[in-house]
Amino acid sequence: MKPIKITAATFFLSLAFSLPSHAGSTDTPDEPMNMQQGMGMRHGMGMKGPKSKEELEQHMRMNQEHMLKMHDLSNRILSETDPKKKEQLKNEQLELMKAHHEQMMTKRMERKQHHQKTMEKPAPKSTQ
Helix, strand or coil, X not given: CHHHHHHHHHHHXXXXXXXXXXXXXXXXXXXXXXXXXXXXXXXXXXXXXXXXXXXXXXXXXXXXXXXXXXXXXXXXXXXXXCHHHHHHHHHHHHHHHHHHHHHHHHXXXXXXXXXXXHHCCCCCCCCC
C-alpha cells in the first residue's frame, strides 16, 4: 500500500506544480506574467516565469511525460505477480523518482544562485 501512497503523493505534487496558479487573474493569455502575478519560482520556470507559450507548453509536456511514466510503472508493479520482476519494476520507478528529484534540485539551485547574484549589490566606493 505504501508505493501507491508514494506514487499518489508524487502525482499530486507534480500536478500542483504544473497547474497555473493565476486562476481568476484578469490578464489576457498573451501578456507576459511577472512574479506578482503568480508564475514565479513556484513553477520552476525561473525568476521571471515562462518566456513564451511554447516554453510553458514544453514544461507542461515534460511534467506530463514524467507522470505518465510513473503511472505506467505503478500499474505494472501492481499487476506483476512475479516477485523478482515486481522488485525490478519498483527499482526502475525509484530510479525515475531519483532522477526527477535530482533535476528539480538542480533547477532549484540554479534559481537560488541566480537570485543571489541579482540581489548582490556592489559596495559603495569610498570618496576619501
